[in-house]
Amino acid sequence: MTVKKGHLNGQVADNGTPYRAISSVWEGSDAELLDVMLTFYPSIKPSPILDATYNVGRIWRGSNRRVVSMDIDPKYNPDILADNRVMKGVRANRFGVVVYDPPHVGPQGRDKSVKRFDVDFGATVECGKQHGWTLSYLYPPFLQQAKRVLKPEGLLLAKITDMVNNHRSRWAHCDFMRMAEDAGFTVCDLIVKIRKGPMVSNRWKTAHHARKRHCFWIICRNGNSCERVQQSQLPLWGNC
Ligand SMILES: C[S@@+](CC[C@H](N)C(=O)[O-])C[C@H]1O[C@@H](n2cnc3c(N)ncnc32)[C@H](O)[C@@H]1O
Numbered sequence: 001m002t003v004k005k006g007h008l009n010g011q012v013a014d015n016g017t018p019y020r021a022i023s024s025v026w027e028g029s030d031a032e033l034l035d036v037m038l039t040f041y042p043s044i045k046p047s048p049i050l051d052a053t054y055n056v057g058r059i060w061r062g063s064n065r066r067v068v069s070m071d072i073d074p075k076y077n078p079d080i081l082a083d084n085r086v087m088k089g090v091r092a093n094r095f096g097v098v099v100y101d102p103p104h105v106g107p108q109g110r111d112k113s114v115k116r117f118d119v120d121f122g123a124t125v126e127c128g129k130q131h132g133w134t135l136s137y138l139y140p141p142f143l144q145q146a147k148r149v150l151k152p153e154g155l156l157l158a159k160i161t162d163m164v165n166n167h168r169s170r171w172a173h174c175d176f177m178r179m180a181e182d183a184g185f186t187v188c189d190l191i192v193k194i195r196k197g198p199m200v201s202n203r204w205k206t207a208h209h210a211r212k213r214h215c216f217w218i219i220c221r222n223g224n225s226c227e228r229v230q231q232s233q234l235p236l237w238g239n240c
Pocket of ligand 1: 052053054055056057058059060070071072073076082083084085101102103104125
């Protein structure tokens with residue numbers, strides 16, 4: 001995969017080694033960004049990769065990385081048909097990377113019907129009063145499982161979009177970062193990914209908030225280090 005110019009800033013550091021940084025704002029595709037993140041952040045080999053909310057795998061389009069797919073919905077025919085809050089049958093310490101792109105909005109209020117919009121955005125999960133009008137309740141049990149199935153120092157890459165629900169902004173990315181730290185991850189970085197157009201539903205009649213044309217990719221490490229460390233500095237398990 002070729003990454004477009006401007007997304008990686010190349011310079012030469014004082015000691016003569018090439019200095020490559022990722023821009024904190026990403027205008028390319030998810031697949032390009034995933035490829036860069038999987039080169040830039042890992043302390044250990046970034047494989048195998050588990051995509052815990054695979055759907056049809058749009059975020060991998062154009063990538064040639066091998067991905068183990070998981071989804072709760074059998075119609076997507078995933079490698080592992082499972083609830084990522086349980087991950088039944090998945091052994092501990094198995095993956096170098098877990099990728100998470102959960103539903104961003106849910107069916108709201110008394111409207112229990114499933115619309116095209118809901119299906120496209122995976123928004124078929126309860127998100128009403130009993131859940132505080134957010135989907136953040138999904139995160140803690142998932143994070144516990146992600147930590148269990150990740151190897152030490154493995155990466156969790158999460159695509160999170162904030163939402164407006166029941167007339168209030170709900171800051172899902174803040175919830176996710178706090179909950180990830182509570183679950184024992186180190187939240188290492190945050191990248192703003194720009195969408196070509198905002199998510200729009202024909203159910204929305206009036207606007208009171210800015211239409212979101214971005215989401216966040218949150219980079220978490222299953223360990224205490226915020227920055228990647230050399231494999232030689234890791235205990236022996238880091239090299240397997
Ligand atoms: C926003 S979509 C993911 C889109 C996907 N990344 C892509 O590029 O095509 C969210 C997906 O998460 C799945 N999902 C929702 N809750 C889940 C759970 N508890 N366990 C596993 N998958 C879940 C949904 O079935 C849906 O396919």
